[in-house]
Amino acid sequence: MLEVRGVHTYYGQSHVLHGVSLDVERGEIVALLGRNGAGKTTTLRSVIGLTPPRDGTIRFEGERIDGLEPYRIARRGIGYVPEDRRVFPELSVEDNLNVVLDRDSDWSVERAFELFPALEEHAHRLGGQLSGGQQQMLTIARALVTDPDLLLLDEPSEGLAPTIVEDLETLLENVIETGITVLLAEQNTNFAFSLADRAFLLSRGRVEWDGTIEELQSRDDLIGRYLSVANVGTE
Ligand SMILES: Nc1ncnc2c1ncn2[C@@H]1O[C@H](COP(=O)(O)OP(=O)(O)OP(=O)(O)O)[C@@H](O)[C@H]1O
């Protein structure tokens, strides 16, 4: 469904992605894992066209999308939830969903509320008055009602209390059951392990490993080198 090949992405003169390749099949949940600054966000931004690659190709459903404007890429069926979870603060929860809803799709605000009952409770509250966890749910729901085939999620668990992360996990399991395909950038290894089928490990703008989550869970060497921060400072 998504095929990223040899992507090089820059911020001005700064060369951040060095030949990133990855692929996501329809129906899969693929995790993009790596520490701070590894290039997870830049990879997602490259796919959606916010920082277009300077070299390499990106195909979605077999067609080149690199070089297209972000709104055109989104229209092809890619939803993007950025890490800053920007809700419309002056709009109610309901209207945050209404303004982006794809009315030609099966999605409705009611259906979104069925999937996210916690949001229904606050349907008339302003986006800006929600807690961090509720805002994260709202940004995910808002991406879903645009009816994407592929959802790019950038560190949805970041900054949320552990109990809220558990709620979010349950909720995403329900979202996944709708059959959507997801590319999930995460630093929270356990969160990604419980949701994803496969993973790509990023370090310094390069893919260092890819394989199944099952395999990764048994690879303490990889987890230690590219993921956990538990040993920092003990050497
Ligand atoms: N706007 C920018 N201008 C210049 N350099 C940037 C910019 N945004 C990110 N970078 C650099 O690009 C590299 C990759 O950053 P990126 O945000 O993609 O990493 P990340 O894996 O998403 O990290 P995090 O887990 O902290 O979100 C880092 O070295 C970062 O400093």
Ligand SMILES: [Mg+2]
């Ligand atoms: Mg990031």
